[in-house]
Amino acid sequence: MRYLMTFAYDGTNFSGYQKQPDKRTIQEVIENCLTKLNGNIPVSLHASGRTDAHVHAYAQKAHFDLEKDVDVNKLCASLHQMLPKDIYVEKIEEVDSNFHARFHVLAKEYIYKINIGKYNPFEREYVYQYNQKLDVSEIMSALHNLEGTHNFKAFTKMDEEKESYERTIYKAEIKVDEANSDILIFSFLGTGFMRYMVRNMVGTLIEVGGGKREVKDIVAILESEDRCQAGKTAPPEGLYLKKVYYENL
Amino acid sequence: MRYLMTFAYDGTNFSGYQKQPDKRTIQEVIENCLTKLNGNIPVSLHASGRTDAHVHAYAQKAHFDLEKDVDVNKLCASLHQMLPKDIYVEKIEEVDSNFHARFHVLAKEYIYKINIGKYNPFEREYVYQYNQKLDVSEIMSALHNLEGTHNFKAFTKMDEEKESYERTIYKAEIKVDEANSDILIFSFLGTGFMRYMVRNMVGTLIEVGGGKREVKDIVAILESEDRCQAGKTAPPEGLYLKKVYYENL
Numbered sequence: 001m002r003y004l005m006t007f008a009y010d011g012t013n014f015s016g017y018q019k020q021p022d023k024r025t026i027q028e029v030i031e032n033c034l035t036k037l038n039g040n041i042p043v044s045l046h047a048s049g050r051t052d053a054h055v056h057a058y059a060q061k062a063h064f065d066l067e068k069d070v071d072v073n074k075l076c077a078s079l080h081q082m083l084p085k086d087i088y089v090e091k092i093e094e095v096d097s098n099f100h101a102r103f104h105v106l107a108k109e110y111i112y113k114i115n116i117g118k119y120n121p122f123e124r125e126y127v128y129q130y131n132q133k134l135d136v137s138e139i140m141s142a143l144h145n146l147e148g149t150h151n152f153k154a155f156t157k158m159d160e161e162k163e164s165y166e167r168t169i170y171k172a173e174i175k176v177d178e179a180n181s182d183i184l185i186f187s188f189l190g191t192g193f194m195r196y197m198v199r200n201m202v203g204t205l206i207e208v209g210g211g212k213r214e215v216k217d218i219v220a221i222l223e224s225e226d227r228c229q230a231g232k233t234a235p236p237e238g239l240y241l242k243k244v245y246y247e248n249l
Numbered sequence: 250m251r252y253l254m255t256f257a258y259d260g261t262n263f264s265g266y267q268k269q270p271d272k273r274t275i276q277e278v279i280e281n282c283l284t285k286l287n288g289n290i291p292v293s294l295h296a297s298g299r300t301d302a303h304v305h306a307y308a309q310k311a312h313f314d315l316e317k318d319v320d321v322n323k324l325c326a327s328l329h330q331m332l333p334k335d336i337y338v339e340k341i342e343e344v345d346s347n348f349h350a351r352f353h354v355l356a357k358e359y360i361y362k363i364n365i366g367k368y369n370p371f372e373r374e375y376v377y378q379y380n381q382k383l384d385v386s387e388i389m390s391a392l393h394n395l396e397g398t399h400n401f402k403a404f405t406k407m408d409e410e411k412e413s414y415e416r417t418i419y420k421a422e423i424k425v426d427e428a429n430s431d432i433l434i435f436s437f438l439g440t441g442f443m444r445y446m447v448r449n450m451v452g453t454l455i456e457v458g459g460g461k462r463e464v465k466d467i468v469a470i471l472e473s474e475d476r477c478q479a480g481k482t483a484p485p486e487g488l489y490l491k492k493v494y495y496e497n498l
Contacts, residue, residue, distance in 0.1 A: 010371050010373075085370060085373045086370050086373070088368050088369070119329070119337050120337070121335050121336060121337040124259075124334045126371060179427065179428030179429075180428075
């Protein structure tokens with residue numbers, strides 16, 4: 001039986017999603033709990049993709065297999081009791097045995113939060129504390145240039161080896177947080193995002209909003225396919241995996 | 250020269266405000282920075298009052314003395330650079346040499362945040378994750394019984410020795426957070442609050458809102474002057490010192 005899990009995590013105290021020796025990772029913590037609940041028969045988690053250290057998720061998705069049919073609500077409740085407080089399993093549902101949480105992703109949405117007002121110690125792990133003004137209308141114009149199908153090599157982690165750097169961004173937006181006008185929220189909806197891609201786009205857009213680059217530079221950066229042309233990588237704590245889209249789910 | 254500092258802190262990783270051997274405390278961290286900036290001549294911080302471990306402050310106040318006249322904006326900037334990210338000094342101002350941050354307090358406001366919706370891992374250190382419904386109108390009625398001048402011994406830490414347990418609460422309210430309807434915010438404005446007093450009132454009010462106690466029990470609890478009559482102490486992470494009031498400041 002294959003199950004799909006929807007879960008949130010506060011990435012602050014994790015070395016990212018993916019298992020690594022001697023590091024606290026989201027994958028390992030959840031797999032250990034599932035394995036215990038499965039009578040110590042190992043359970044492997046297959047997520048929609050990784051997230052880096054300090055990056056958060058509102059609704060990450062991962063599938064896993066169990067030999068037996070289980071009551072998903074009970075499993076959810078048991079996990080809630082066993083898991084540390086920085087992971088929250090929202091839902092577990094049975095899915096087709098051919099379903100794959102990574103290969104079947106249609107689109108993903110990431111958001112990035114930045115504080116352009118004064119420093120806020122309560123947000124330091126959840127909102128990038130930029131603490132300087134930005135020109136939001138300049139950023140909006142630059143965001144339009146990122147929408148569509150492009151080769152995003154210039155915005156990907158240096159030396160990242162990929163078969164193709166082409167991705168489609170359906171929607172790239174920025175808005176002011178309704179609850180706090182000092183917080184700007186970027187959102188990116190697209191077919192997929194390579195390593196550091198969102199953070200490199202945000203880092204470059206911050207330079208546009210701060211007057212260090214022009215809106216039209218975005219097009220030149222994309223065309224260069226050269227990571228050195230783009231801006232700094234924005235820090236991880238502002239980044240959230242917001243939603244993963246699948247067909248019929 | 251006497252200076253008054255206004256500062257915020259995230260209490261999560263502190264063993265409370267007050268210095269204690271071998272513990273990370275807000276007082277010690279700030280005093281160490283001030284002492285360094287004062288050419289290693291020790292500086293003592295006198296706060297409006299303590300806060301317990303994991304309790305937060307939006308605007309704690311403390312005074313300290315320096316032999317020389319300093320540029321308060323520069324001092325503020327230097328502190329911002331030296332202090333860890335969970336403390337933020339908002340403002341430093343020169344005050345009269347007779348001013349005392351504790352003795353001259355006119356009133357204080359505390360707020361307490363509680364989540365009555367589903368568990369939220371991002372709020373676990375900032376909002377009490379009660380995660381069950383509460384009857385807000387019952388709590389509102391009970392809050393009225395706490396307003397005024399009363400002997401609050403029943404709501405104070407067991408065995409707390411005080412000359413007087415009489416305090417005045419000017420305003421005791423509850424409202425729904427504007428940004429998130431799952432979050433309720435209690436607020437208490439009063440002449441002063443003894444140890445655990447706000448958390449014991451909130452813990453008792455939660456029992457009223459959960460149907461375990463009646464509104465009128467509040468009066469009986471106050472009259473009993475017996476800590477055992479009140480409810481459980483609500484956890485510290487929902488509590489914030491919001492404002493300290495002084496005359497002419």
